[in-house]
Amino acid sequence: MAVNESLAVSIENVGFRYPGNTDVSFSNLNLQIAKGERFGLFGPNGAGKTTLMNLMTGVLSVNEGSIKLFEQKVDGQNKAVNKLFGFVPQDLSFYQELSPAENLEFFGAWAGLNKTEIAKQTDELLHILGLEDVRDKAVGKFSGGMKRRVNLAIGVIHNPQLLFLDEPTVGVDVQTRHAIISYLRKLNENGTTLIYTSHQLSEAEDLCEHIALIDEGKIITQGNINAVLKEHSNESLEELFINLTGKAYRN
C-alpha cells in the first residue's frame, strides 16, 4: 500500500520507438507509481527498462501518450519538472578528473542549489556514504564501490521527491551494496519515492514493495511483490522472473 494515495509517476498510453528503428520499443504502455513507494522495474536484457527510465526522466521523448511526474508533464523543454527528481544512471555519470566534493558542487549548482545548500549537502552526503576521507581526491582513482557511492550522492544532492536508480549496485562488494541499500531505505522513510532497476533480484526483493516485470516493451505483471508472487505461485522473484520471461538468452 502506498504511503500517499496521489501519484508520483503516471504513464498513459505511451508509445516510443528509437529514431531510424522500425521495432517499436513501447506501445500503449500504462503504469502508475504512487508517492512514497519503493518500486522495482525488472526484466531481461533488452526488455526496455533503461529506455523506460530515460523516458520518465526526459532523456528521451515519447512519440505518443504522456508521462507525468507529480502531475507535471515530462517534456525535454520543461526543465521545472527536473527539479522534482534525481537520477542515478547505470553508467558512472560524473567527472572522473574531479573530486567527490567538486562533482557535488557542480551537479548541486545545476540541480538548483545555492552555495550554502551545496556545502551542507556535500558534507552530509560524504559523511553518510563514507567518502569524507577522499572528498578532495580525483574520483578516477577510486574503487568501483566508491565510484558507485559518488554516483548515488550526486543523484540525491538536491533531496529529490523521486529518485530513479538504474542498477545502482552493479559491480560493487557486499559492504558497499549494504551501505547503498540502507541509505536508500532511509531516503524512502523520509518520503522519497524510489524507482529502481537491478538484476540483483534478491536485493530487489529485499528493497522493493511494488514491482513491474517488463519484457519486449510490455508490462507482463505488476503490483505488490507478495501479491504478485502469490498470484503466480512463485516463492521468489527469480523464480517468477524465469517463469514469465523464459530461460532463453536475451541480447
Next chain:
Amino acid sequence: MFKLWLSIKKDTRILLRDKVGILLMFIMPIILVVVVTSIQNSTFELVNKNKLPILICNKDTGKASVQLIAAINKIGMFKVTQISKEKEKTVADEMHDQDALLGVVIPANFSERVSAKAKNVSGKALTSFGLQADTIKKEAGGIDPLTLYYNPVLQESLRFSVQGAIQSALQLVESRQTLRTLYFSINEKPLPEKLENEMLSSQTTINMFPVSKDGVRTTPNASQHNVPAWTIFAMFFVIMSLGGSVVREKISGSFIRLKTLPTSYLVGLLSKQITYLCVTLLQAIVIFSMGIWLFPYIGLPALNLPSDIFALFIVTLVCGWCAVSYSICVGVFAETQEQANGFGAVSIVILACIGGLMVPSFAMQGLAKTLSNFSPMHWCLQAYYTLFLEGGKLKDVLNNIGSLFIITLIIQFITYLGLKRKNLI
C-alpha cells in the same frame, strides 16, 4: 550566473588536470612558432643578407668570360668560386662538395662568339647609319649557351631571380663588346674607359620602401610574419582538447545526468566557450611575449607589437571565439574522441593551408583563392598582417573582423542545429 560560474570552475579544473591537453595547446604551438620562425629567418637571411654560393667553371680563355665573371661578382647576390675548367663534368659533384646552390659553365668559345656577334651587330648598325657598305659576313651562328646548374631546393622564384641576374651580367658583357667594336669602327681608336663606364652604367637607381598604413618604413622580419600566423594555428589547436572534451562529456554518462537536471545544456556550452576563450587569449599572450622577449635571446628577430593594441586584442578575441566555436561544433558532431581529434587536426591543417598560413593567399589562384575566403584563419591572418606588418588600426581590420564574426555565427548556428538534431538540447 552561479551555475555558469561553477561550470567555468569545473571546466577549468578539468582542463588544468589534462596535462596532455595543456601540452598540445601551449607547448606544441610554442615549439612550432620557434621552429618555423627559425627556419624562415635563416631563409630570410640567406636571401636578404647572405650571398648565394655559385661555382663557375670557365672553359673560355678570352676576356669576355673574365668580364662576365666580374659582372656576376658585381651583382652582389653571389659568392663566386671558380673551379678548374677540366671539371665541367663534375660541376654537380663540386656543388655537393662545396655546398653551392648554383653552378655556371662558360663555354670554350664564349669570348670569340661574343666578339663575332659584336662585329656583326656593329656592322649592321653602321650600314643602317649609311657609314659603311654591307660587307660584314653573316654570322655563322649564335653564342653557345651558358649552362646553369641549380640545387632543386631553390624555389622557382629565386631561381628566376638568379637567371635574371646572370642574364643582365651577360647582356652587359655583350653590350660592352658591341659598343667597343662600334666605336672603333667609327673612330679607329679604342673607346675611352670613362665614356664606356658612363654609357654602360645604369643612370636610374631603384629605391625600395615597404608600404605601411602608419607611414613607418621598417622592413618586416620573420617574426612579424610567423608569430601572428602560428598564433592563429595555436588558437585553433584547442580543438585537440575542447573537441575531445565535448565528445567525452557527450558519450559519458555525465551528459545523461546533465540532461535530467533543471539547467539547459547551453549553460555548459557557454561555460566551455568562456573557459577556452580565456585559453586562446592566454596562448596569444604567451606566444607574443615569447616573440618579444625570448626570440632575441635565441638569435631570432624580436616581435614588434602593433601600435593599436586594442585592435590586436579585438582581433585575437574574435579569432579565439571562432576557434572555440569550431572546436565545439566538431565535438558536437563527432561520435568518438578519435573522430574529433582526427578530423579536428586534419581540418585545421586544411583551414591553415587554404587560409594562407602555409602559402600566402596573394599567391593563390582561382578556386584556391575563392576557398581561402571560407577559412576563418584567412580573415584572422589578414587582420594580423594589417596590424603587424602594415601598421594598421582598428578601422583597417573591421572588414576582417566582420567576416570572422559572420563565420563564427554560422558555426554557432550549425552547432545549435547539431545539438537539436541529436536531441542534446
